[in-house]
Amino acid sequence: MSALHRIQSASVLSTSSSRRRNYILQGHRKDGFLEYIRELLTHSFVLDSMATTLGPSWEHIEKLVNDLHELQVSGGNWRKEAALAQICPSIGYFHTPLPLAKAFQEYDAKYNISKRKFVRPSFNEIRHVLNLAQMDAIADTLKLMTLDGDCTLYEDGKALQDEAMAESICRLLEAEVYVALVTAAGYGVDASRYEARIGVLLESFTKNGLSDEAKGRFFVLGGECHYLLQCGPDSRLVALDEKVWQKGKVCHGWDQEEVKRVLDTAESTMADTIADLGLRARMIRKERAVGMIPLDADGRIENPKLTASLRREMLDECVLRTHDAIKRLKSELPFCAFNGGSDVWVDIGNKSVGVQALQAHLTVKECHSLHLGDQFSVTGNDFAARNVATTVWVIAPVETGKCLRTILRKKGLVSARRGADSFSGRLDDNTGTD
Numbered sequence: 001m002s003a004l005h006r007i008q009s010a011s012v013l014s015t016s017s018s019r020r021r022n023y024i025l026q027g028h029r030k031d032g033f034l035e036y037i038r039e040l041l042t043h044s045f046v047l048d049s050m051a052t053t054l055g056p057s058w059e060h061i062e063k064l065v066n067d068l069h070e071l072q073v074s075g076g077n078w079r080k081e082a083a084l085a086q087i088c089p090s091i092g093y094f095h096t097p098l099p100l101a102k103a104f105q106e107y108d109a110k111y112n113i114s115k116r117k118f119v120r121p122s123f124n125e126i127r128h129v130l131n132l133a134q135m136d137a138i139a140d141t142l143k144l145m146t147l148d149g150d151c152t153l154y155e156d157g158k159a160l161q162d163e164a165m166a167e168s169i170c171r172l173l174e175a176e177v178y179v180a181l182v183t184a185a186g187y188g189v190d191a192s193r194y195e196a197r198i199g200v201l202l203e204s205f206t207k208n209g210l211s212d213e214a215k216g217r218f219f220v221l222g223g224e225c226h227y228l229l230q231c232g233p234d235s236r237l238v239a240l241d242e243k244v245w246q247k248g249k250v251c252h253g254w255d256q257e258e259v260k261r262v263l264d265t266a267e268s269t270m271a272d273t274i275a276d277l278g279l280r281a282r283m284i285r286k287e288r289a290v291g292m293i294p295l296d297a298d299g300r301i302e303n304p305k306l307t308a309s310l311r312r313e314m315l316d317e318c319v320l321r322t323h324d325a326i327k328r329l330k331s332e333l334p335f336c337a338f339n340g341g342s343d344v345w346v347d348i349g350n351k352s353v354g355v356q357a358l359q360a361h362l363t364v365k366e367c368h369s370l371h372l373g374d375q376f377s378v379t380g381n382d383f384a385a386r387n388v389a390t391t392v393w394v395i396a397p398v399e400t401g402k403c404l405r406t407i408l409r410k411k412g413l414v415s416a417r418r419g420a421d422s423f424s425g426r427l428d429d430n431t432g433t434d
Contacts, residue, residue: 319379337349
């Protein structure tokens with residue numbers, strides 16, 4: 001699990017999609033660890049003592065986390081022995097210790113949270129502190145960075161346009177860090193369709209004069225865990241033989257009858273949900289996935305990335321119904337049922353499987369891996385990555401860009417500049433978290 005158990009955009013539709021993915025007003029959207037921290041910090045606010053007690057509170061949280069981490073690393077019975085596991089039963093695995101007190105001091109020095117008198121620490125501020133702590137903990141030993149696509153590397157349904165972000169990725173590749181886009185988008189091994197989303201990034205490899213070796217450290221993993229492509233010397237993607245990178249451990253070694261049984265169950269459950277809730281939607285069946293996408297008033301397929309015609313509550317209801325139905329099968333097949341912001345998908349496999357396969361292929365340990373994503377609630381598809389890598393929870397590409405610059409700064413690859421790793425601003429106004 002990660003440190004982080006999780007613009008206004010120029011486009012209203014893009015902002016709407018981000019909100020629909022990340023709101024936490026409902027119980028199934030809340031993260032137990034972050035809620036515990038917010039409750040703890042609220043005491044300081046209520047007692048009007050944030051100036052003197054917020055720092056010690058973060059020191060206390062840091063000790064709880066690091067005591068838990070030590071038990072986990074030593075193989076102890078941490079579920080029963082760790083205080084944090086008793087306080088927060090939903091807590092998972094921490095792959096590194098977290099310097100939370102230091103991270104809070106850094107964040108507070110910028111935004112003066114401890115000096116406020118009328119506004120308590122928000123969910124986003126807690127998320128930012130956890131992000132900073134995780135990046136600080138892993139910066140020196142980072143060997144593999146994986147990034148989600150929509151709402152993380154690029155705007156929902158769009159292509160990467162941020163040249164500064166592309167340049168940051170180039171710097172990481174030059175520093176011998178593997179970087180991989182791990183996306184639910186499953187285009188098989190059709191390199192051109194993935195390239196259409198990250199053309200600016202691939203062009204930047206040539207523009208910045210990356211060596212062939214550095215280019216070869218960039219990968220795209222499609223369909224959560226099914227299709228691996230690697231950047232070649234010509235800055236184009238090349239599909240890798242599954243027998244080479246999967247080593248027979250995942251994905252294509254699964255029982256195809258069991259795959260069919262899970263997808264059949266997902267499809268029938270979604271169809272029943274559409275009928276029961278009167279949703280204007282239709283099904284899409286793929287080789288290793290099944291989805292529910294919206295229709296317009298005339299029954300035509302809408303672009304699911306340019307519409308918000310299905311209410312987020314209905315999307316989550318469909319996800320949770322489908323997840324429950326598949327769980328009742330008692331299948332050992334890993335899967336991911338998630339709310340895509342305006343559609344619902346069930347994939348065979350998940351990002352835990354995908355990231356783990358990458359780690360095995362590249363010989364990288366979990367504690368040296370970092371995953372950036374925007375969907376860390378139980379109805380999101382980044383949630384599973386917490387089991388096999390440290391994670392940073394972002395809510396939009398602008399935050400991803402700032403996180404990349406922060407990591408470069410902490411690795412000593414760029415000089416510090418005012419605002420380079422600022423996480424606040426108009427983004428915080430659009431999550432519906434407070």
